[in-house]
Amino acid sequence: MIEDRHEEKAIERSIDRKTAQKLLSYIKPYKMLFAFTVFLLLVTAGLQILGPFIIMIAIDQYITPGQLEGFLNIVLLFALVILLEFVIRYFQQYLTEILGQKIMYDMRMDIFDHIHRMPLSFFDRNPVGRIMTRVTTDVQTLNEMLSSGIVTLFGDIFMILGIMIIMLSINLRLSLITFSVLILLAIATFIFRSKVRVTFKIIRAKISAINSYLQEAISGMNTIKIFGREARSTMEFRKLNQDYLGAYLKTVFYYAVFYPIVTLISTMAIALIIWYGGGQVIRGVLTFGILVAFIQYIERFFHPISDLSEKFGILQEAIAASERIFNILETKPSITSPKNPVKVNKIKGDISFENVWFSYNGDDYVLKDINFKLGSGQSIAFVGATGSGKTSIINILNRFYDIQMGNILLDGVDIKDYALKDLRKHIGIVMQDVFLFSGSILDNIRLGDPSISKERVIEAAKYVNAHKFIEKLPQKYDQEIKERGKILSVGQKQLIAFARAIVFNPEVLLVLDEATSSIDSEIEALIQDALKKVMSARTTIIIAHRLSTIKNVDNIMVLSHGRILEQGTHSSLLASRGIYYKLYRYQYQLQE
Amino acid sequence: MRLAIDGIMMAPEETNLLMYAALLVGVAGVQGIFRFYMRKLLVGISRKVEYLVRTDFFSHLQRIHSSFFTNTRTGSIMALATNDLEAVRNFLGPGILNLFNTIFVFVSTLTVMFLINVRLSLYSLIAIPILPVLVSKLSAMLHTRFRASQEQYASLSARTQESIAGIKVIKSFTREEHEKEVFKGLNREYINRNLSLARIRAAFWPAMVFIGGIGILVVLWIGGNQVVAQTLTLGQFVQFSAYIGAITWPLISLGWVINLVQRGSVSMKRINKVLDIKPRIRTPKHPIRPKEVKGDIEFRHVYFKYENEELYDDYVQKNIMDRNLLAASPKNGNWILKDINIDIEAGTQTGIVGFTGSAKSSLLNLTVRLYDPQRGKILLDGFDLRTMDLDILRASVGYVTQEPFLFSKTIKENILFGCKDIDRLGKHEITERIEHAAKVSQLHEEIIEFPQDYDTVIGERGITLSGGQKQRLAIARALAKQPSVLILDDSFSNVDTHTEERIVSNLRKETRDITTIMVSHRISTVKDSDLILVMDGGEIVEMGTHEQLLKTCGIYLKLHQRQKLSEELEEEL
Structure with a gap:
């Protein structure tokens, strides 16, 4: 695949020690299982070697001299050997598979977990498809090497060594x-x-x-x-x-x-x-039996060898896959929780930005020297043209991205001193582009959190005016939402997002509310009402679009090219007839 | 063959051993040559079949209508072209090779065995009847479990994809742990299904070894007794055990072959599902092939919506949308476009404005038949699009889509992407056409600054270019086609106003006899158009020239005022 082109170059396939060590570290938790599998392999190899040996004895000691006494015993012994071989080989194969699957499971979990700890910038750089390949196909390829590769390799080596030893000991x-x-x-x-x-x-x-x-x-x-x-x-x-x-x-x-x-x-x-x-x-x-045994051993000797060549291709692919996997696992998340995070029980919701500078890359600052304070329960709205840096305010407050200079404080503590989990738990986001997962409406509102009861979800849905349309769905709250929520309209999805925010009840709420069309006026009124409700009684930062919301906030910031140019209440800003006045006319008069 | 020789060699004990040994090697040599050709032939065939299926698959994909691609993830299609195709090839190549091998060894060995001693042969084959029973039983189970595993794999992939796509929500609500739990469940179920598959699969090899072992056992017991009773020579006895041994490996590989067959057939079915899709949008049987397209476009009562029933993805398929639900939704019919009537004369310029989501792009998609409307019709030069030759229709329209897709080729190749006549043109003419297109779209100056100017390779999706450069390259690409109709869907959003003005004025000069349709967010871009359409919620709400529309005092006027203010603002900031 194209994304691997640069990686592909580096692939001259002899497995390097580091990769091998990492692979071994995945086998480590299953040391016992692995050892047992290898032991069974050893036994099967032994049994396989035993077969011709018994036949050799049968020929030399019973058949050639015409000695029938005890012949039945040796035949029964042979029967026992093949039966044992059947049973043990079955378990050996099955255990190998278990081992491979367990390792694959662990590896998948690790990759999945790891990518969920990566900052958003990682996802900006890596397309979904590439990350997907690591979790799915690459692990699959690797499993093939682990189960059919390494284990058979051991088996084959045992086999070859065993046969060599027995051959040497016979003649x-x-x-x-x-x-x-x-x-x-x-x-x-x-x-x-x-x-x-x-x-x-x-x-x-x-x-x-x-x-x-x-x-x-x-x-x-x-x-x-x-x-x-x-x-x-x-x-x-x-x-x-x-x-x-x-x-x-x-x-x-x-x-x-x-x-x-x-x-x-x-x-x-x-x-x-x-x-x-x-x-x-x-x-x-030489006895006749020995000759026969040798011929049979040679047969069994060469099979594993040609077998090994067949595996060559698989091995090559697997090494490439494992390198790609470890490449991802080695990428350290750049945004992490501090070692000794500040303990939080309750958050008041005081926010202050002190000389904040932020850029997505290099010196190209999208936020320049931003300063503002926001008391608990207050609301603030950011307005400005596209590209003025509004959205970035949201991205940095819950540490989707880290700022380059300055401080952001929550309740007087730098946000970098909180555990990421605690920080984000107390800061909710209502996004305009609502992402719905496939699953029921219920689970989409509570995001699969079973500690949130259905009653609470319904209550929240009622509060934000979503209850009515949900009730109209055939399965109501249990209605399955298909991929990307195609059955809901844009407006309905937004109401779901509000319900989410209410249910999780964060102290600080960030609302990304940008222009949308194709929302009919009926649902628009519902959204506005819902917005007013979620804003009450919590600290709110809103990237505003709707006039009604802006009129209701405590403070308005006018942002342009990453700087705050004006601030004040709606009426004071209008009265000063500055940029806000023009922006207001430009952006909002269409709504009136 | 070798076995036959083994026989001769083993039986007489005192004759010239060296000769037999040499004969053995000689026969093995001949057999080797035979095997060499067999492998070359069969594996070669499987590779060629793979090649043919892949080419077919690709050219079929290109014929399938666009909605298939909106409903199917790229990853799933890729999986078909890689994993599944490989499974089919493995069945055809190594699978059939081994099958042949097995049959060959079986038939030849059994023949010799029966020639030597019928009774012993029958006895030694006592376990063979178990084989078909075992195989048919196990392979049916194998099949269902394979499918179950594949399906779970698809769910796992789908969930991963969703989780990555929704990463922002997950992070902001700190639902990482929950996601992990869900994934864990799917992951566990997947390995469970794999292990249930493995329980069957693991039986194959040992079972085959066992069946072979029983044969040896029987020969050892009965044959041994016969040797002692002197109804069988020692040589024949040894021969028999050697034969049984020779059958064992093919037996084992038979187990493996069955595995490959099951895998291959599951995969072939998956591939066929796509190959069986009938392209919905195609040239009719007796198409109209106009020699020249003037560019009169007419929409008559066109209604359109995106259809969803054709979801291919395994995962999505399981969850096919409840159609009743769709029908029950409040807006009547859920039309994306409602009763569109437009009349565009050849050589004129039409502007379309409206808010995001007002279905402007959908309207444009219909004009090149990326989709067909459900009701009403669209005419080009008086012909219903559906009666026209699709190639001619598309060749006559230069369409710059909203997010233009560029290919990781050179700039030159990208510009010439849609030119069908370049084979007939001289080198000089080609260069001229490329440069002309680039000059009109104000890109030439920048291209010649590139290290290899027009031969510079742009990265995946044009990643090495800026947003504005991409848009201008896309315009150049559409112009180089020399279309009769030029469609620009918001093609200047990343181009600064001054460059935009220059391109628009270039276009106006260049496209005098080309019908131009331009969607834009900037009024200034469209205000000189012969006809301006204002769209809202899938309908055309206002229509006329700039002056007429200003007088209407509708959305257009508001947009216009907004525009002016924004210009003022821009100057001030």
């Missing part, structure tokens, strides 16, 4: 002959890997080109349509797709060569055993 010479072929295998694998590594890099670049093209095309689909670009886009897309196909077909070639070669090498090992071992059997130096 040293024959084993050494078998192992001599291994050198060939090592060479083949080495060449294969170096070839595949390069093409994999190319493939990854190609597929990411395809995906970013696709993503861009989907987002810009209307533009493509308007400009009649469909045919040409298809052509371009086909080209990218073809490149990818070509690159992949190349790896198919390598894989197609590699697998038969592994088989060929293992057959060579068998052939060697037959040639050399067979001769020894004839000469009576």
